[in-house]
Amino acid sequence: MTKRTGECAGPKRQSIGARRNPETEAAILTAAADILREKGVRGLSMEAVARRARAGKATLYKWWPTRGALLVAVYERLKGEHPHADKGHLLDTITDFYRFVFGHWQTPEGQVFALIIAEAQSNADVAEALEGYRRERLEALTEVVSWSVERGEIRPGTESRALAETIMAAAWMRLLTGRLDTDPAALARDVLSGWLVEKQ
Amino acid sequence: MTKRTGECAGPKRQSIGARRNPETEAAILTAAADILREKGVRGLSMEAVARRARAGKATLYKWWPTRGALLVAVYERLKGEHPHADKGHLLDTITDFYRFVFGHWQTPEGQVFALIIAEAQSNADVAEALEGYRRERLEALTEVVSWSVERGEIRPGTESRALAETIMAAAWMRLLTGRLDTDPAALARDVLSGWLVEKQ
DNA sequence: TTCTATATGAACGATCCGTTCCGATATGTA
């Protein structure tokens, strides 16, 4: 079994003097993202990224000292905006939320997120970055939920943040167990119906 | 930086004829579990396991062709029973459930579970084993929830399996984001209070 | 006894690790 060693892509760059070359940074992050898409996280070696980006390993290690740092950088670059458009009813809003994230996670770019969670289990740098992102997303989701609470859609006394975390956990669970084909509307109903004041 | 290469432990075994040596299997799985405890998943190389178990690499690869297969075998051996003692009230039952799993996941043995989930993101064998385990656990939890539904504790019309999955997802979320110090009672309340007929 | 399947230990070529050199390039300052 001959192991295909990654091909080189793109032109070679040079130093542009006593400052960092933005093209080099872009080329490396692009190469890393491409490798992740094509070969998964197991194929993402520093060697392979340097080869593909036509960059020196010294350059790579200078700016991203660990594989975790590189992974986080790729992720920061790829992560899309999660719009939380308030649809007037929380059930619709969360259905849309699930539809959006499941769709996003099914794209090659979105699949990186599962790898980030995986890497975070054995890499403190990645874990820290993931935790920051989780908090950020939780706050945004909490805000949407709290609007619904103010409108009286939800049982009085409900803690918005707790419910938001439940909503988020259900999504992560589907991601990590390969069930992104779950029906967003059904999931939203399963998660939320207990909390809604007006029973459907 | 001198990298400590794992020590050998235990006696050397021999062939016991034209059949598999159960001592070899035990020695290898024990060595793998020990390495996981001591050095984490990054230290779990086939080389290191063979060295520590005083086994030949050929033997290792014969029975566990991939690292994922070995990880699953270790996990199958370590996984403890999750007792779902019905406490009469679902809130108490789930509080106990969270207390048990968080405690278990904080032990060296339990930490393997997070690594299994991580490995499942890039290893189909592990993903399949994880999915089987998830289904098994979900059924057990669903049963407990359904008892509660029958007792009338929960809003009528609640789907036991959906609620059970929500309960489980909340636990996984805490595991994967390093928040096993979450208060079990508070979490159970945050997840369940919307579904309980008698408020708070 | 002969056949078969196992277990250990050693070696192989290959890959990746993290680091360290080198020479070339281009900026900013004196």
Next chain:
DNA sequence: TACATATCGGAACGGATCGTTCATATAGAA
């Protein structure tokens, strides 16, 4: 102009692991 500075690509290193393949020894099964 002259020079120090900082980057970049490329190559090499010692070490570790990978997955495979030998040789040798063991002992049950036919």
